[in-house]
Amino acid sequence: MGQGNKTQTGVNEFILLGLSSDWGTQVFLFVLILAMYLVTIVGNFLILLLIRLDSRLHTPMYFFLSVLSLVDLCYTNSFAPQMLAHLLSVQKSIPFMSCVLQLYISLSLGGSEFFLLGAMAYDRYVAVCHPLHYTVIMHGGLCLGLAAGCLVVGFVNSLMQTIITFRLPLCHNVINHFACEILAVLRLACVDISFNKVMVAISGFLLIMLPFSLVLFSYGRIVAAVLHLRSSQGRSKAFGTCASHLTVVCMCFGATIFTYLRPRSASSVEEEKTVALVYAVVAPMLNPLIYSLRNKEVMAALHKVLEKFRGKG
Structure with missing residues (x-):
């Protein structure tokens, strides 16, 4: 258990309790998380590859999507490999400096992603x-500036925290967590x-509610504009373009608002771990699936790349 009465300077490593102490449950979670991790790596890498290879996807919308995929790749790699190793380990330990680095990277990329979703909403607006x-x-220039600003805000906030x-x-x-998460460390x-x-x-309000407000404003204006379109086909196309982004927004903002902006309770620790997972x-994992399966342009780019490989074969 913990090393009683030791201060920060005396702690060389942390022990993570993980998601479960039952061996059978840990093996099941290992297989499940490994499968999701592999889908995440392949899916986001494929999005990056398709946007890079198909000139039709060289637009602001797909530029922000490529940045989002890169952030997702880095974010999941800050958690998943260690989580998978610990699920098959008896001693779930992490060195002190590795814990610091994990917390910094995860907060940085998480904060950056919220503002990226806000920038993507503005792009759709x-x-x-x-x-x-x-x-x-x-x-x-504006797209590069927005993307850089999103990253800077995330990394500066994370450094302070x-x-x-x-x-x-x-x-x-x-x-009592599967990773060095800020509430668990506190x-x-x-x-x-x-x-x-x-x-x-304060950080949660600035990094979550501000971009969320931008998303709500952008999509409020979008809905108002679309409803004034005379063509039902035009309305359907406009809503279809935004549907994927809204799905991702609801998933990401919903999970973080539940974790960081709701009243604390003694029974919320296990819920926090589930939402963090x-x-x-x-x-x-779902981001590239949502954007690719619901997006005709991405699917067309995928078919084009597959045809090239078949032609070479």
Whole structure:
């Protein structure tokens, strides 16, 4: 168990309790998570490859999608390999500095993804509401600036949160989670963490609710514009273009709002782990499936690449 009364400077490693202590359950979870992890790697890599190879996908919408796929790849790799190894291990330990790095990377990429979803919503708003000026407004410089800004905000916020979290004195080193997640690490502190809770709440509001508000505003304007279209075919096409993005938005924002912006309770720890698992493993796996299966342009690009390989074969 934990190393009682040891402070942060005396902790060399952390012990992760993981998702379950039952061996049969751990084996089942290993097979399930491994399958989802492989689908995540293949799916997101395929999205990146298709966007790179097909010139028809060299548009702002697919630029943001490629950045999202890259973020998802890095995010799931910060959790999944360690989780898989621990599911088949008796001792689920992680070195102190590896825990710090994992927390920093996961917070950085998670925060960046929220703002990327906001940028993607703005892109769809411009495409639907200002189609004649779309290429002028969403020029290359703006797209690069928005993507870079999303990453910078995520990494700066994460640096602040990581520093103030690991400066706390820690009473023990047993983390009731499958990874070094900020709320789980804060529970190890020997001192009052009211300031940290306030900072997490402020950070959650800025990184979750601000882009979520942008998404709601963008899609509110989109719905209003689409409903004024005379052509039912035009309305169907406009809604179809946005449906995939809305599915991803509901999944990502719903999971994080449930975890970070709801009242705490003693029974919420296991629920937090379940929701974190959805966001860390399930969401990165579903994103490429949602965007590819519901997107005719991506499927056309895939067929084109497959035809080339068949022709060479």
